[in-house]
Amino acid sequence: MGDLLSRPNAPRARLRELLAAPGPLVAPGAYDALSARLVEQAGFDVVYMTGFGTTASLAGRPDVGLLSGTEMVDNARRIVAAVDVPVIADADTGYGNAINVVRTVQLYEQAGVAGLHLEDQVMPKKCGHMSGKAVIGVEEMAGKIRAAVAARRDPDLLLIARTDAAAVEGLDAAIARARAYADAGADVLFVEAPTSEDDIARVAAELRDVAPLVFNWAEGGRTPPIPLDRIAELGFSLVLYPIGTLLAATAGIRSFLETLRAEGTPTSALPGLPTFEGFTDLIGLPEVHDLEQRFAP
Template sequence: MGDLLGHRRPSPGAALRALLAGPEPLLAPGAYDGLSARLVEQAGFDAVYMTGFGTTASLIGRPDVGLLTGSEMVDNARRIVSAVDVPVIADADTGYGNAINVLRTVQLFEQAGVAGLQLEDQVAPKKCGHMSGKAVISTAEMVGKLEAAVAARRDPDLVVIARTDAVAVSGIEDAVARGRAYAEAGADVLFVEAPTSEDDIARVAGELAGVAPLVFNWAEGGRTPPLPLSRIAELGFSLVIYPIGTLLAATAGMRALLATLKADGVPPLAGLPAFDEFTDLVGLPEVQQLEQRFRG
């Protein structure tokens, strides 16, 4: 977990690249705040995915339809990065403007300490990739934005992930063509969002796995069929994200507790972490050690 002294760490991008080059797909559950990120790390996962869907829901209680600003997303990324020691991949939506805006977006996310960031080719304001009514910008405009992203990074190891939402708009053939163009523009990893059949997933993998590492979005309840991890690995995907499982689980847990509290006037404590267990989880022992060290 991230320490309060913030000791200098090696390039997070280099760490992420090493994980992506491993023999098995890298699994990155979604986190929407520092606590959920800590839980992902403590569960033994090697990377955290900062979900834009979950960030929007947790910060303002609204759907993922482009309501958050770039600065709000960067602030959340900074908090998540500071909470953990594993690499963090951040959703940077559309880059919050044109190619010039992307320059600053990349620099701000890099300053926040992320290992990689995802840029998508939707028209702003964007929508969650598994919602209807999406629209995409031209391939040429997205290529310019990706070239800007690559030029903007200070650390050449920062991982730029290019996502296309073209499957739902113009079909799988255009999505694959965009993937090739985005790799040529300098994207390190390709993310074809929301294919709706295993055949389309296999086509994406068959045509693009040799071009760049690929993302599989195991979107809980989304439009993409939930393939077993063994099949995802067989197809050649390098990164599997599980964006909203933590958010949905937290929502279910809070609903159940609040319903019982409303009905009985007493919160159900069975199954909940004890107070001391929770304070240990969020780092109280470290604070106590630092208090002793800097007592004066």
Template sequence: MGDLLGSRRPSPRARLRELLAAPEPLVAPGAYDALSARLVEQAGFDVVYMTGFGTTASLIGRPDVGLLTGAEMVDNARRIAAAVDVPVIADADTGYGNAINVVRTVQLYEQAGVAGIQLEDQVMPKKCGHMSGKALIGADEMVGKLRAAVEARRDPDLVLIARTDAVATHGIDEAITRARAFAEAGADVLFVEAPTSEADIERVATELRGVAPLVFNWAEGGRTPPLSLERMTQLGFSLVIYPIGTLLAATAGIRSLLASLKTDGVPSLAGLPAFGEFTDVIGLPEVQQLEQRFSGS
């Protein structure tokens, strides 16, 4: 847990690299704020994925179409990283500009305490990877941005994930070509977004095996076929993200409670944590211990 007085656990960045090197895929549920990140950690997962889709929805109640600024995303990443002890991988969209903007973006995310960041090759303003109407920058420009990102990080353990959305705009061949170029530019992990068939997923896994660790985006309700964890293990994916399941679950829960309140005049609390249980979840016992420790009595 992200204790108020800090943790003496090993570096989350070194830990993330260790987890990515394991033979089994690293499973990373999405978190959109500090509370959802704490719940991911309390559920026993080894890493938190800060979703840009969920961050946009939770902060401004809007779709993921490039409306948030880099500063807003970094602020959310900082709060999430401070709330947990496990490594946090944060969506950094396009880097919010050209290669020079990427330099500052990488440094700000690094200062925020995340263990890894994800950069993509869309034109800004970007769109969620499973929406239509995307446009990409040239491969050479993205290579330059990744080279800038590599040189910008002060901690060499910060994991750089390079994502290409070329499947939707140029096809699977171009996506694989771009991924190879991104690895040569220094990306630590490769992310081919939104393949639409299992055959294309297999091509990505086969042709990029050994080039760099690979991400599988198990986007809930998205364009990519949902594979079993066993199948993703067979294909050799190193990181599997489940970006918006927590957001969808929260939305369903809130809707249900509000519907009961509207219909009955009182909210239905069935299945909800009790007040005391919830305060335990968010760390009240630690606060009470610290109050006693520093009370001076």
């Protein structure tokens, strides 16, 4: 857990080690530092900072390119500080052209993320499971990937190239783009939003020998919700569950507020909630008490 004085042990090297292990690496989404701590405390080996969830939590708005790169990096920094496991972060389009990508990669690296993904959408982008997306040219995106590779200072920083072209140009084009991005230096490939199990299987068959692959198990999205053992059988290396924590939090808060509104007090809802003491333990109050004793005059 990301204690105040903890020093994570080489999270980038650890992420690469986890990706190289048999079976897919599961990365639940986190939208803030608290949800990231909960992911880690649940026993998962990696946290995924969701752009969809970050936008919803910071702005209360949909993921349609409203947040700046600075806001996304700031959220990544807070999440990284809250946990000891590696963090993979959504870096959207890189927030501009190849020169902007250079700065974006450097800022995310300074924030401490172990990996990030860049996508080939036109700015302002949209969530990969929304309609109305547009993509930039393949050569322009390949240039952005080359810029990202040149910008990173730590060679272990994992660069994931995402293409949203399947919904715009078709699956053939998306697979061809993924190959081009691998040639440009991407470490991992991410074909967003295939809409059938046959398409998922085709992505895996054609690309799994090119580079490790991401499967985005977007809760309620356009991609079929196939079982984890099938994802493993197809050869995907990383599985993202991007917004389940956000949806669960929304449902829990809504239920609590309905009780409060109807009854005037939250008394009947309290048995289903963490206790005050249990919650303060969860977020690290015992460590604070220990440090107060350690550094007392």
